[in-house]
Amino acid sequence: MPAAIQTAWALVPIKPFASAKSRLEGLLTRPECARLAEEMARDVLRALYTTPEISGIAILSTEPRLAALAEVANARLCPEQPGEDYRTALGRVAADLESHGARALLVVPADLPLLSSGDVQQLLADHRGGVTVCPAAVDGGTNGLLLSPPTAIPFLYGPASAQRHLAAAAAAGVAARTADITAFARDVDSPDDVRWLLGQRVACATLAWLKASGITERLKKQ
Numbered sequence: 001m002p003a004a005i006q007t008a009w010a011l012v013p014i015k016p017f018a019s020a021k022s023r024l025e026g027l028l029t030r031p032e033c034a035r036l037a038e039e040m041a042r043d044v045l046r047a048l049y050t051t052p053e054i055s056g057i058a059i060l061s062t063e064p065r066l067a068a069l070a071e072v073a074n075a076r077l078c079p080e081q082p083g084e085d086y087r088t089a090l091g092r093v094a095a096d097l098e099s100h101g102a103r104a105l106l107v108v109p110a111d112l113p114l115l116s117s118g119d120v121q122q123l124l125a126d127h128r129g130g131v132t133v134c135p136a137a138v139d140g141g142t143n144g145l146l147l148s149p150p151t152a153i154p155f156l157y158g159p160a161s162a163q164r165h166l167a168a169a170a171a172a173g174v175a176a177r178t179a180d181i182t183a184f185a186r187d188v189d190s191p192d193d194v195r196w197l198l199g200q201r202v203a204c205a206t207l208a209w210l211k212a213s214g215i216t217e218r219l220k221k222q
Contacts, residue, residue, distance in 0.1 A: 007055050008104040008124060009097050009150070010048045012075075013090065014041050014061040021111075027191040032215065038065065039206040040188060041110040045073040046205070048108065051117040053124050055102070060093055087155045094150040105150035109143055111187045113197065113206035119183040130175035134184035135162035138193075144184040195219065 020037035048057050057075035059066060070077050078093050094105055127146050131153060134144030140160040153168040169176035188197055198216055210216045
């Protein structure tokens with residue numbers, strides 16, 4: 001592994017479960033949307049925690065129910081500050097981690113239920129310093145952003161942010177590339193995403209819950 005990512009941290013921003021996945025309301029009830037968000041976060045944190053090359057995990061959130069998940073993943077909870085912009089919050093945590101020795105930072109959304117430690121290892125192994133972007137398959141967003149150093153570029157999340165992150169790297173004179181890794185490409189945000197997820201044959205907490213709760217069978221009948 002390149003020396004630039006010998007000390008790599010992961011940063012997972014997580015929205016409050018009570019308001020998460022609002023685009024799925026109608027397909028799922030509000031409590032089901034919240035539980036889906038929780039189970040997907042569980043899968044993402046497990047993938048990161050079981051990746052030997054990840055030195056630590058930070059969670060950016062104000063969700064009170066994350067304490068138990070953070071403890072299992074040995075993750076550091078970093079609460080958002082009142083009135084703080086999402087991008088600013090990410091930058092603040094990235095700078096703090098860098099000041100405490102992180103040499104690389106992987107920012108991962110909490111809605112990638114198929115993510116595995118192998119996927120994370122592949123991304124780290126192919127990184128050559130600077131910026132590596134994992135674009136979202138549907139809207140061109142950023143489903144994985146690996147930076148070395150952690151403050152290499154500003155955070156520019158939103159639709160089509162993958163290209164904005166690459167452009168920011170070019171403007172800063174930082175080497176950049178994209179990585180095509182299936183588990184990073186497909187987040188779960190729309191009814192079509194849920195139906196796609198139900199067709200996957202992967203062992204994960206999210207699919208186990210969808211099946212055990214009866215949602216899988218219910219959706220098959222719709």
